[in-house]
Amino acid sequence: MNALALTDDIARHFGRARESYEQAARLQRLVAAKALTLLKPTDGLLLDLGSGPGWFHPKLKQHCTDLIALDLSHDMLQKTREAQDATLAVQADAQALPIASESINRVFSSLMLQWCEQPQLVLREINRVLKPGGSAVLSTLLDGTLEEFKQAWAQVDHHQHINQFLPLSFFLQLQQQYPESGLELQTEQVQLSYPDVLALARELKDLGANTVTQGRNKALTGKQRWQKVQQAYPSRCIDGSISASYQVLHLVLTKKSKE
Template sequence: MDERFQSVDKTLLARRFGAAARHYDAHARFQQEVGQVLLEWMPSRPVSTDLAVSGLDLGCGTGFFLPQLANRCDELVGLDLAPGMLAQAALRGGRAQLVCGDAERLPFADNTFDWVFSSLTLQWCERPAQAFRELLRVVKPGGQIHFSTLLDESLWQLRAAWQQVDGEAHLNRFLSLTQLVQALAEAGEAAPVLAAHDWEIPYHEAPQLLRDLKGIGANQVNAPRATEHRVGLQGRARLQRFIQAYEQFRQPDGQLVATYRVCLGALCKPC
């Protein structure tokens, strides 16, 4: 793992995302947009086949995409690290089997799934190469893995604004595209199909962006812990300075933009 990253506390990670589960979807328009595009990357299910098709939604969260994924297979599994997320996914009903587990230690036998869908989950892995090895292990020969993940240029405006305030990034750390390619190579995947895109999400005011990050439980999960600051008047003053610093990114149309750098990827396990 890159030396800039701290070890990920998986218990804390599960607790934070689980605590956000009930209101996650209300703050997840970016995640929903990316997942929808990733779905369009996936090939449609064959019109007819004599064999049952099995799929895995890795990092299924609240189960937002499970209904659409269920139309592409006969047997569907949704896996997430956070029990709170799975509890929310269960409320959607449907026929997907929900499993609590870690992407770096998947609780499935070799060659189990025909395809894997994983949107904006793999960036939280401490050992991305291990996660990709696990995905390649559980997919069948000839099976496909479609994923999206965040790259290190994500939310550069947020980082720049906070650094003007107190010199700290207040931002999660993500892999660069070069590091992602290296992780895939270490996992044994030498020819991935990758496409990196800038994804701009508009906001009227900067605090809306902060509320979305907190609302999905993604506020500083894997970044070095920032220096503690006192709350109260001092905390409110810092927030006001941040809001003022973010104003430099207001667009001609009056919107403030938060830019994510997203990589869409497709892998195929050799037959």
């Protein structure tokens, strides 16, 4: 799948998830709340990259004078516009921002970076649009996310059912390659419980997160196969409930001030 087709695929999936997203976004709420503690308030412009339906904008508005929402999905931005919390809503790819250089005071992005084919381009674009002395806080998912779900599926078939996330080493390399960005990294593990694997799969679908796994099995998954996944799931409780782990990385980027 080429880059343009992949981008369109992501936009379609998240567009279809716009109505169910807010109810399912437990992980998003936890991660965004943590990221917000790392964000410095500003009297100027705040750019929310991958803004989704704008559910977090009431809190972000308290950290800035004006808020710009940017998302790949037209449908998600429609929800944002209806809420009227953002000063401006822009449909664009975070890897090629239609924003003037050195025009933004702060950038916020929660759980968007993992859907970008080249996250290093996103970081470069953020550094470009930030004013000197400006900063950005981003959160993304790392390799090892949903490892239990992956292990369970491996006992059932050999198809890829889980999105592939970048390892921490990728971002450590970026940190070394671009020391001028002042990139700081913080990791955490978030555990969420579910009644069963179907509930987990349903939440991922409602979030639009069951998307763009190249080589995934497109055949229908029957009831018996889901039962096998449930049985193979590690660390199940007596009542059948399960726990899923999410490996989260918070990145803080600070652009050097001009001397």
